[in-house]
Amino acid sequence: MSKADIIIVGAGIAGLSTAYALLSRRPGLSVIVLETGPAAGHGASWANGSMVHPSQATPWLEANCDNADLIARKTYRLAARSSEMLRANMDAFGIAARHRKSGCAKLYQSRAAMDADMQNLTPLFQEGLRAEVLTSGEIRARLPIAGAALSIAGGVIFPDDHTGPPRLYCAALIKRLNVAGATIHVNAHVADIQPGGVTLKDGSLWHADSVVLCAGAGNSVFKNHLSVTPVRGYSRTFDISAGRLPNMAIMDDTAHISVTPLGDHLRVSGGADIDPDDCLYDRLEAYACALLPGLSEDIQAARKSDWTAQRPMSDCGPVIGKIAPGIFANTGHGHMGWTLSAGAAELAVDAVLAG
Numbered sequence: 001m002s003k004a005d006i007i008i009v010g011a012g013i014a015g016l017s018t019a020y021a022l023l024s025r026r027p028g029l030s031v032i033v034l035e036t037g038p039a040a041g042h043g044a045s046w047a048n049g050s051m052v053h054p055s056q057a058t059p060w061l062e063a064n065c066d067n068a069d070l071i072a073r074k075t076y077r078l079a080a081r082s083s084e085m086l087r088a089n090m091d092a093f094g095i096a097a098r099h100r101k102s103g104c105a106k107l108y109q110s111r112a113a114m115d116a117d118m119q120n121l122t123p124l125f126q127e128g129l130r131a132e133v134l135t136s137g138e139i140r141a142r143l144p145i146a147g148a149a150l151s152i153a154g155g156v157i158f159p160d161d162h163t164g165p166p167r168l169y170c171a172a173l174i175k176r177l178n179v180a181g182a183t184i185h186v187n188a189h190v191a192d193i194q195p196g197g198v199t200l201k202d203g204s205l206w207h208a209d210s211v212v213l214c215a216g217a218g219n220s221v222f223k224n225h226l227s228v229t230p231v232r233g234y235s236r237t238f239d240i241s242a243g244r245l246p247n248m249a250i251m252d253d254t255a256h257i258s259v260t261p262l263g264d265h266l267r268v269s270g271g272a273d274i275d276p277d278d279c280l281y282d283r284l285e286a287y288a289c290a291l292l293p294g295l296s297e298d299i300q301a302a303r304k305s306d307w308t309a310q311r312p313m314s315d316c317g318p319v320i321g322k323i324a325p326g327i328f329a330n331t332g333h334g335h336m337g338w339t340l341s342a343g344a345a346e347l348a349v350d351a352v353l354a355g
């Protein structure tokens with residue numbers, strides 16, 4: 001039997017950020033992080049699109065909730081705060097500039113799609129989202145996409161979005177948590193949660209005043225506490241030297257594929273809208289070659305690694321705060337988990353410390 005002040009379930013970006021925020025606020029607390037996998041930070045946070053993009057807080061507008069507009073506005077405000085916290089933390093953690101870029105671009109393959117997205121973004125513009133709306137010619141001139149074999153009707157640059165490596169960020173958090181006295185137990189699968197603690201799959205009981213659910217898509221099994229749907233995504237990462245890469249991440253609103261420069265890597269990621277057939281990763285690669293013809297030889301010749309994971313999606317925006325006596329959650333961030341990580345952790349800690 002083990003005892004801590006606080007047990008965190010899941011050592012992804014949400015769990016590690018929550019532990020870090022707790023120990024930054026209350027250095028003396030005993031914090032245990034329980035992770036079912038063999039290592040921390042290897043879930044959905046490992047090889048995702050790596051964009052810190054408050055501009056993408058809009059899918060909750062399409063959610064099946066009465067107050068979808070309010071959810072998108074609230075998520076945007078949290079994401080904008082989190083984005084600034086992430087910049088400051090990446091500076092403090094010494095994550096080098098070569099892994100980070102300012103701005104994210106979004107392309108539209110038709111005028112109708114662009115108009116619809118501008119309409120979707122209206123509440124975010126009202127909340128302060130900045131965007132440069134560009135014609136097809138203007139966006140082609142700003143990005144290395146001359147000759148792209150895609151129909152590009154226009155584009156937007158979000159200057160306050162940025163990119164950074166969640167994998168290196170998780171590694172920096174783990175290092176700091178070890179110094180601050182937190183314990184991360186791997187191969188520790190939480191099977192049940194009750195006020196006052198958790199039960200592991202091996203039957204052992206772990207006691208704590210508070211439990212924080214940060215199990216990502218794994219939270220879907222704790223249905224009696226919260227509703228989270230796993231949504232699969234994919235990425236292929238190419239080893240290509242930094243000097244050859246685009247100057248910012250590029251999202252395609254129509255194809256639902258993103259291309260991100262990350263140090264000496266180009267990452268191409270896509271979501272659930274891609275048919276899960278055998279050539280899924282090849283399709284990501286074909287898209288990158290069509291978008292960046294000047295880089296297609298490098299892409300085809302590069303060493304590549306494929307990755308898939310499930311993002312935790314909640315219908316009505318992220319679930320952050322108290323969900324039952326002694327039980328808290330920080331999850332359901334969907335496609336925004338990296339973007340929201342620092343800000344959501346701060347909110348979760350507010351709730352935990354308030355009891």
Ligand SMILES: Cc1cc2nc3c(=O)[nH]c(=O)nc-3n(C[C@H](O)[C@H](O)[C@H](O)COP(=O)(O)OP(=O)(O)OC[C@H]3O[C@@H](n4cnc5c(N)ncnc54)[C@H](O)[C@@H]3O)c2cc1C
Pocket residue numbers: 009010011012013014015034035036037040041042043044045046047048049050051052053188189190191214215216217218219232233234235269270271308309310311312330331332333334335336337338339340
């Ligand atoms: C292809 C793709 C691209 C993405 N791109 C972006 C992007 O560009 N920007 C952005 O902001 N977000 C992006 N996301 C979303 C983001 O990656 C996720 O929202 C985020 O990583 C979720 O973090 P998490 O800590 O909640 O989950 P995870 O990182 O999955 O961590 C949860 C952890 O809990 C553990 N766990 C599960 N069940 C249990 C249990 N019963 N007991 C103990 N441990 C358990 C898991 O093993 C895992 O380590 C992307 C996601 C995907 C899939």
